[in-house]
Amino acid sequence: MSTNDSETHPPFAVTVDLAVFTIRDGAFSVLLVERGVEPYAGSWALPGGFVEPDEDAEAAAWRELHEETGVERFGRHGGHLEQLRTYSAPGRDPRMRVVSVAHVAFAPDLPEPHPGSDAAGARWWAVDDLLVRTTDPEGEVAADVPRLAFDHAEILRDAVERIRAKLEYTTLALEFVAEPFTLPELRRVYTAVWGTAPDLGNFRRKVLGTDDFVVPTETHGTPSEAGGRRALLYRRGAAASISPPMLRATG
Amino acid sequence: MSTNDSETHPPFAVTVDLAVFTIRDGAFSVLLVERGVEPYAGSWALPGGFVEPDEDAEAAAWRELHEETGVERFGRHGGHLEQLRTYSAPGRDPRMRVVSVAHVAFAPDLPEPHPGSDAAGARWWAVDDLLVRTTDPEGEVAADVPRLAFDHAEILRDAVERIRAKLEYTTLALEFVAEPFTLPELRRVYTAVWGTAPDLGNFRRKVLGTDDFVVPTETHGTPSEAGGRRALLYRRGAAASISPPMLRATG
DNA sequence: TCAATAGTGTCTTTGAGACACTATCGC
DNA sequence: GCGATAGTGTCTCAAAGACACTATTGA
Numbered sequence: 001m002s003t004n005d006s007e008t009h010p011p012f013a014v015t016v017d018l019a020v021f022t023i024r025d026g027a028f029s030v031l032l033v034e035r036g037v038e039p040y041a042g043s044w045a046l047p048g049g050f051v052e053p054d055e056d057a058e059a060a061a062w063r064e065l066h067e068e069t070g071v072e073r074f075g076r077h078g079g080h081l082e083q084l085r086t087y088s089a090p091g092r093d094p095r096m097r098v099v100s101v102a103h104v105a106f107a108p109d110l111p112e113p114h115p116g117s118d119a120a121g122a123r124w125w126a127v128d129d130l131l132v133r134t135t136d137p138e139g140e141v142a143a144d145v146p147r148l149a150f151d152h153a154e155i156l157r158d159a160v161e162r163i164r165a166k167l168e169y170t171t172l173a174l175e176f177v178a179e180p181f182t183l184p185e186l187r188r189v190y191t192a193v194w195g196t197a198p199d200l201g202n203f204r205r206k207v208l209g210t211d212d213f214v215v216p217t218e219t220h221g222t223p224s225e226a227g228g229r230r231a232l233l234y235r236r237g238a239a240a241s242i243s244p245p246m247l248r249a250t251g
Numbered sequence: 252m253s254t255n256d257s258e259t260h261p262p263f264a265v266t267v268d269l270a271v272f273t274i275r276d277g278a279f280s281v282l283l284v285e286r287g288v289e290p291y292a293g294s295w296a297l298p299g300g301f302v303e304p305d306e307d308a309e310a311a312a313w314r315e316l317h318e319e320t321g322v323e324r325f326g327r328h329g330g331h332l333e334q335l336r337t338y339s340a341p342g343r344d345p346r347m348r349v350v351s352v353a354h355v356a357f358a359p360d361l362p363e364p365h366p367g368s369d370a371a372g373a374r375w376w377a378v379d380d381l382l383v384r385t386t387d388p389e390g391e392v393a394a395d396v397p398r399l400a401f402d403h404a405e406i407l408r409d410a411v412e413r414i415r416a417k418l419e420y421t422t423l424a425l426e427f428v429a430e431p432f433t434l435p436e437l438r439r440v441y442t443a444v445w446g447t448a449p450d451l452g453n454f455r456r457k458v459l460g461t462d463d464f465v466v467p468t469e470t471h472g473t474p475s476e477a478g479g480r481r482a483l484l485y486r487r488g489a490a491a492s493i494s495p496p497m498l499r500a501t502g
Numbered sequence: 503t504c505a506a507t508a509g510t511g512t513c514t515t516t517g518a519g520a521c522a523c524t525a526t527c528g529c
Numbered sequence: 530g531c532g533a534t535a536g537t538g539t540c541t542c543a544a545a546g547a548c549a550c551t552a553t554t555g556a
Binding site for chain 3: 530531532533534535536537538539540541542543544545546547548549550551552553554555556
Binding site for chain 4: 244
């Protein structure tokens with residue numbers, strides 16, 4: 001906090017940007033909106049918006065999340081949202097000086113998004129495809145995979161790395177499954193986010209051996225369409241951290 | 252990034268606040284400034300200031316760090332600075348709407364600070380004392396230990412937790428020692444930050460067994476005033492992470 | 503009975519925790 | 530020699546990695 005007089009300093013616009021993740025058909029996916037207005041009209045970007053005078057950045061992020069996805073903050077399990085970091089490069093928005101407080105959010109079973117008032121479209125994209133396109137503009141992905149507007153490719157990269165890391169030492173994976181869930185479902189979260197499947201036996205040992213990570217029910221789920229044994233159903237436990245962490249395969 | 256027209260949205264002031272840490276006389280310490288102007292004149296606060304039009308938040312943080320401590324960004328080992336998180340509660344500054352991008356910085360052997368132009372004073376404080384005073388206003392610390400202005404107690408708490416956690420899985424402790432250094436010196440960093448001393452033998456095994464954490468020299472240091480064997484001197488290695496992590500004692 | 507998935511058991515290896523022991527310094 | 534600090538060795542135990550094996554379902 002400076003002691004200078006504020007009158008001598010220029011105003012900034014403050015926005016929030018959201019990287020909203022879910023698992024769709026086994027793929028780690030993120031929500032993008034197609035911009036309807038300049039700049040970058042027609043480009044795809046992370047959803048976001050301006051912070052209002054009476055709210056902090058987190059409240060603005062929840063509001064935007066609701067507007068884009070219908071996720072409610074309260075009521076049953078409303079997903080998880082946390083601040084990522086703030087992006088403030090002077091030229092990051094061509095219109096004016098904008099500082100953006102980026103957030104990461106995720107929830108299971110998010111509905112198909114409906115575009116906000118200024119967006120031309122909104123849909124889920126596979127994170128891996130977007131990262132390939134970002135890293136290598138001619139990468140081996142479908143031709144319609146877009147590059148991102150503004151500095152959103154950087155934000156997406158940071159968000160993905162945050163989530164991959166937090167799966168190791170927190171119970172964040174629980175936020176990606178709807179209750180009740182099976183252990184194979186939970187394991188598929190790790191598989192989708194990390195890109196590699198944890199060993200089945202070792203995964204069960206770790207999850208069941210971590211106090212209050214998951215809570216068993218008495219009932220079993222239904223097999224997938226491919227058939228097979230019915231898995232036991234669980235609910236989320238109260239544990240927040242995993243110690244020692246569940247490490248990604250050292251491949 | 253919103254697609255709304257920016258003209259309809261109110262301006263914010265954007266500042267950076269800094270939690271600058273070092274180890275002084277074996278104590279994990281943070282730099283505070285005594286405010287010379289309202290609000291909170293006479294109170295102690297984290298150093299900081301307004302972000303200028305032509306710089307991003309990180310550049311503003313380096314500039315303020317230099318102004319308060321004389322630490323240069325370039326040249327020899329100029330310390331480490333990273334973004335912590337952004338604080339944006341509507342009432343956090345009584346004058347106006349201010350969003351602050353907080354940063355964490357540290358370096359070994361920082362000089363005595365000289366107060367900036369609007370500060371009445373500047374000095375190092377033991378982190379533990381400040382945290383006790385924050386948690387328990389009548390805690391068992393010296394009577395002159397202050398409470399912090401604005402929401403800086405919260406920022407300090409978050410910063411300390413970040414550093415304690417990062418010592419576990421990164422080589423961040425190296426930023427607190429001047430080259431060349433001895434392993435006992437490096438161990439004292441962990442002891443000061445965590446408040447507990449890692450076992451001497453296990454600490455050496457971990458540090459020397461982590462590839463490129465430290466690089467041995469051929470020379471030995473001088474014993475402390477209490478005497479004893481001379482320790483071998485090392486330099487910082489290129490490794491950035493420690494895997495598996497060096498865990499805090501489970502006390 | 504077969505394919506597919508869920509779940510169990512166990513051998514091996516890695517590495518942390520604890521702590522005893524040795525080495526080198528100033529005095 | 531002694532006290533103090535630096536450094537080594539080693540026993541034990543917790544837990545991860547790898548992988549073989551069994552169980553339960555639908556077709």
